[in-house]
Amino acid sequence: MGTEVFLSANPVEGLEQQIVFGIATGSIYASLALALVLIYRAMEAINFAQGEMATFSTFIAWSLMANFHMSFWIAFPLVVVLSFVGGVALERVVIRPVERAPILTTILVTLGLFAIFNGLSGLIWGYTIRTFPSPFPVTPITLGGVGIGFQDLGLIGVSLVLLFLIYLFFSRTKLGLMMRAASLYPQSSRLVGVRVGWMLALGWGLSAAVGAVSGMMVAPVLSLDPSLMQSVLLFAFTAAVLGGIENPLGAVIGGITVGVLLALVGTYIPHAEDLRLVFGFIVIVLVLLFRPAGLIGRAHVTRV
Amino acid sequence: MALLELQDVVATYGSRRALHGVSMNVEEGSIVAMLGANGAGKTTTLRAITGLVKVQGAIRFDGRRITGRSTEEIARLGIAHVPEGRGTMSQLSVLENLHMGACLRRDGRAVRQDLDRVYAYFPWMKSRLAQPAALLSGGEQQMLAIARAAMMRPRLLLLDEPSLGLAPIVVRGIFKIIEAINSEQGVTILLVEQNARIALKTAGRAYVLEVGVVAVSGQARELAQDESVRRSYLGY
Amino acid sequence: MRATSLLKPGNALSLFLLLVAALAPLYVLGRFPTLEWAYVWALLIGMIGVNILTGYCGQISLGNSAFMAIGGYATAILTYRAGWNYLLTIPVAGVLASVGGVMLGIPALKLRGIYLATATFALAISAPSVIRHFDQLSGGSQGISIPPAEDPFGLVRSQALTSEQWLFYTSLVLAVVLFLFSRALLRSHVGRAFRSIRDSETAAVANGVSLTFYKTLAFAISAFYAGVAGSLYTINTAYISPDSFDVGFSLALVVGAVIGGLGTGIGPILGAVFTVWSPRYTQILFNAKPDIAFGVLLIVVMYTMPSGIAGGVYRLWAWYQRRRAAGRPKSGEDGTILLGKPAS
Numbered sequence: 001m002g003t004e005v006f007l008s009a010n011p012v013e014g015l016e017q018q019i020v021f022g023i024a025t026g027s028i029y030a031s032l033a034l035a036l037v038l039i040y041r042a043m044e045a046i047n048f049a050q051g052e053m054a055t056f057s058t059f060i061a062w063s064l065m066a067n068f069h070m071s072f073w074i075a076f077p078l079v080v081v082l083s084f085v086g087g088v089a090l091e092r093v094v095i096r097p098v099e100r101a102p103i104l105t106t107i108l109v110t111l112g113l114f115a116i117f118n119g120l121s122g123l124i125w126g127y128t129i130r131t132f133p134s135p136f137p138v139t140p141i142t143l144g145g146v147g148i149g150f151q152d153l154g155l156i157g158v159s160l161v162l163l164f165l166i167y168l169f170f171s172r173t174k175l176g177l178m179m180r181a182a183s184l185y186p187q188s189s190r191l192v193g194v195r196v197g198w199m200l201a202l203g204w205g206l207s208a209a210v211g212a213v214s215g216m217m218v219a220p221v222l223s224l225d226p227s228l229m230q231s232v233l234l235f236a237f238t239a240a241v242l243g244g245i246e247n248p249l250g251a252v253i254g255g256i257t258v259g260v261l262l263a264l265v266g267t268y269i270p271h272a273e274d275l276r277l278v279f280g281f282i283v284i285v286l287v288l289l290f291r292p293a294g295l296i297g298r299a300h301v302t303r304v
Numbered sequence: 305m306a307l308l309e310l311q312d313v314v315a316t317y318g319s320r321r322a323l324h325g326v327s328m329n330v331e332e333g334s335i336v337a338m339l340g341a342n343g344a345g346k347t348t349t350l351r352a353i354t355g356l357v358k359v360q361g362a363i364r365f366d367g368r369r370i371t372g373r374s375t376e377e378i379a380r381l382g383i384a385h386v387p388e389g390r391g392t393m394s395q396l397s398v399l400e401n402l403h404m405g406a407c408l409r410r411d412g413r414a415v416r417q418d419l420d421r422v423y424a425y426f427p428w429m430k431s432r433l434a435q436p437a438a439l440l441s442g443g444e445q446q447m448l449a450i451a452r453a454a455m456m457r458p459r460l461l462l463l464d465e466p467s468l469g470l471a472p473i474v475v476r477g478i479f480k481i482i483e484a485i486n487s488e489q490g491v492t493i494l495l496v497e498q499n500a501r502i503a504l505k506t507a508g509r510a511y512v513l514e515v516g517v518v519a520v521s522g523q524a525r526e527l528a529q530d531e532s533v534r535r536s537y538l539g540y
Numbered sequence: 541m542r543a544t545s546l547l548k549p550g551n552a553l554s555l556f557l558l559l560v561a562a563l564a565p566l567y568v569l570g571r572f573p574t575l576e577w578a579y580v581w582a583l584l585i586g587m588i589g590v591n592i593l594t595g596y597c598g599q600i601s602l603g604n605s606a607f608m609a610i611g612g613y614a615t616a617i618l619t620y621r622a623g624w625n626y627l628l629t630i631p632v633a634g635v636l637a638s639v640g641g642v643m644l645g646i647p648a649l650k651l652r653g654i655y656l657a658t659a660t661f662a663l664a665i666s667a668p669s670v671i672r673h674f675d676q677l678s679g680g681s682q683g684i685s686i687p688p689a690e691d692p693f694g695l696v697r698s699q700a701l702t703s704e705q706w707l708f709y710t711s712l713v714l715a716v717v718l719f720l721f722s723r724a725l726l727r728s729h730v731g732r733a734f735r736s737i738r739d740s741e742t743a744a745v746a747n748g749v750s751l752t753f754y755k756t757l758a759f760a761i762s763a764f765y766a767g768v769a770g771s772l773y774t775i776n777t778a779y780i781s782p783d784s785f786d787v788g789f790s791l792a793l794v795v796g797a798v799i800g801g802l803g804t805g806i807g808p809i810l811g812a813v814f815t816v817w818s819p820r821y822t823q824i825l826f827n828a829k830p831d832i833a834f835g836v837l838l839i840v841v842m843y844t845m846p847s848g849i850a851g852g853v854y855r856l857w858a859w860y861q862r863r864r865a866a867g868r869p870k871s872g873e874d875g876t877i878l879l880g881k882p883a884s
Contacts, residue, residue: 046654048661101842103600103653105846107600107657114791116832119833177396177407178404181396181404184396185393187387191379191391192407192452192456193379274673277665281662281665284658285651289650
């Protein structure tokens with residue numbers, strides 16, 4: 001899969017710096033975790049291809065900027081919309097035949113998507129590492145005596161905005177209500193005329209769009225190549241599991257927690273760069289063993 | 305032409321045949337009851353109408369064939385089905401359940417009017433709109449299910465055993481509302497019931513099912529007065 | 541058991557095919573294809589392990605690449621640093637890997653379905669970086685090279701066999717031995733216990749089957765097979781690096797086992813053979829990078845034959861039997877319960 005590149009702050013900087021940095025990187029994990037949670041809520045399945053889809057979207061954004069000379073602020077919303085459409089199409093074409101299949105089938109189909117998107121990214125854009133422009137200026141600012149980059153603030157801001165928008169959507173809009181109902185009570189929803197299959201497709205679309213945002217946020221930091229999101233995916237799993245796999249707020253809190261923990265581990269445990277991934281693995285196992293609903297999530301609910 | 309026509313409907317669950325050729329007509333604006341013992345096929349007939357079970361034979365709504373269409377498309381044509389078990393969305397609030405009934409409608413003002421009408425039928429709802437439906441009693445959930453169906457402004461309302469598990473006084477209240485929905489809003493009602501007595505008082509026409517076919521049919525009043533029918537099929 | 545009854549009429553066929561396989565490198569195959577087939581036998585061993593764990597015991601694990609890495613590195617380190625004869629390292633590799641399997645099995649006892657899949661997926665992703673970290677032992681990103689395999693009988697030195705042929709036979713013999721062992725195991729009460737766990741854990745417990753013991757055993761055995769597979773891989777390649785056994789490898793194992801048919805006797809064989817014939821298989825075997833054709837094939841197979849090729853054959857056979865007699869096929873006879881019917 002290529003080498004994992006980690007987000008790491010300069011270990012010389014102080015504790016507050018580390019924490020802010022951890023929150024910022026945690027926001028990236030949080031946004032991908034949000035995408036995972038959206039799909040899990042829709043169909044009780046984990047999309048293992050989430051990271052690769054996000055990478056693919058990010059490559060498209062890069063292409064638009066590098067080859068078509070679009071500015072970031074045009075490419076960004078365009079890619080988000082394209083990813084949304086792509087996610088909807090993906091569900092309708094690829095996932096729909098296995099919508100009601102047993103879990104192993106769905107897992108394998110998403111693993112197949114993993115392979116396809118990974119391969120496509122490599123095929124179309126190659127494996128050379130590319131730089132991805134950041135929308136935020138790199139100038140550091142000082143807040144309360146702590147030096148923070150605009151970058152960090154931007155990352156945190158984007159995640160919070162995402163979370164807020166998703167919350168609004170699901171709790172305040174009719175469509176959001178229909179999606180919630182469709183995933184929890186598919187048959188009752190059909191009886192009131194809801195096209196449950198399309199609600200699922202919408203969930204995939206939203207998830208793909210959120211994933212694209214996540215990818216475009218992390219690419220300036222990690223540099224763009226096909227293995228961009230793999231480590232992020234692992235930490236997104238960790239975040240989603242920590243926060244409760246059905247809980248969007250939990251995903252964000254989980255993500256930030258993971259980011260901060262990793263930053264602290266990186267600072268205080270020397271030479272532990274390579275161990276971050278396995279740290280994520282261990283956290284996943286521990287949480288699933290002792291608090292499978294997540295530290296914040298609800299107990300598992302039955303669906304009818 | 306009746307609003308709903310069933311012609312020789314055969315329904316199977318896997319390899320087991322549940323309906324062996326059911327035919328019935330439901331005229332627009334009427335209340336029709338479907339009666340019979342457990343396992344006679346009443347629930348299956350309703351499920352056949354809304355596409356929840358595979359059927360052979362013809363089911364026509366407003367002249368158009370609806371056999372083979374998906375459940376959601378049938379619902380969109382104007383058929384509301386309150387299933388066995390009520391199908392309330394228990395984690396959603398009372399108000400959200402009602403909104404789900406109206407989720408396809410574009411006429412915001414009329415939706416609000418319908419909500420007001422629902423609150424007139426069931427005054428207790430107004431003070432419990434934010435409560436999750438799971439906290440309601442059995443009777444309240446039944447009322448919520450019927451209200452949600454009414455919010456669809458359907459042309460045809462299918463009710464599966466609305467009296468099941470409820471106290472007689474609650475049942476009477478619910479049936480009054482059912483009559484009101486029919487008379488005030490012109491909704492055609494097809495009603496499955498174990499409680500034949502109250503069903504025959506409310507309905508205009510009735511069909512009695514036995515082992516997957518229609519055994520007897522006729523005016524509700526006449527069937528109620530026919531002792532042999534009551535004793536053989538209705539248990540009283 | 542269905543698998544054996546399927547093989548009985550085909551027993552002669554199996555022996556014939558085995559003979560063909562044994563003679564092919566001497567008369568038919570060139571040096572490079574011979575080596576490729578050596579990898580196929582090694583892959584087969586890994587797939588048998590997956591079949592035992594997922595097909596028979598119902599535990600979805602995407603992490604077997606980590607155990608292949610343990611086995612591979614055990615062989616590499618013992619051969620390169622401790623001067624062992626590489627053949628002796630193979631069982632050690634298996635045992636060490638199975639220790640890892642037990643360690644995974646303990647938390648896995650409580651995890652199920654998608655959660656177990658996620659956790660083991662995380663293991664597979666994180667394993668290479670852990671290996672890279674302990675670079676004193678593992679040689680870090682540079683990996684370890686071991687001297688090319690020489691057989692103890694001096695056949696290669698005297699040019700009676702090419703080294704590829706020797707590797708081919710080593711892998712083939714091991715594959716046959718381990719396959720027969722797995723068949724015996726799965727026919728025994730252990731296999732019955734596994735299947736009862738897969739079909740219904742509550743029923744298994746009610747019947748006195750110890751979940752703890754048998755699940756852990758399944759993890760241990762499948763890890764052993766993965767370790768041997770990893771060891772053989774490393775011997776065949778004469779090199780190992782942290783990325784040799786990454787997530788893609790785990791996927792290849794699981795996919796191959798599923799496509800062949802989980803929970804069937806011949807599934808892994810079909811899976812290994814399928815992997816040979818699927819496009820760009822060399823990329824999968826040597827590069828361990830999943831790629832587009834692979835993914836597309838996987839999805840197509842999931843649509844049309846979710847129970848794998850063997851499962852599809854069983855279904856046809858069961859349907860045919862049902863038409864002839866009044867009986868219904870018992871569930872739990874094969875792994876099709878895990879994957880259900882093909883999508884309509």
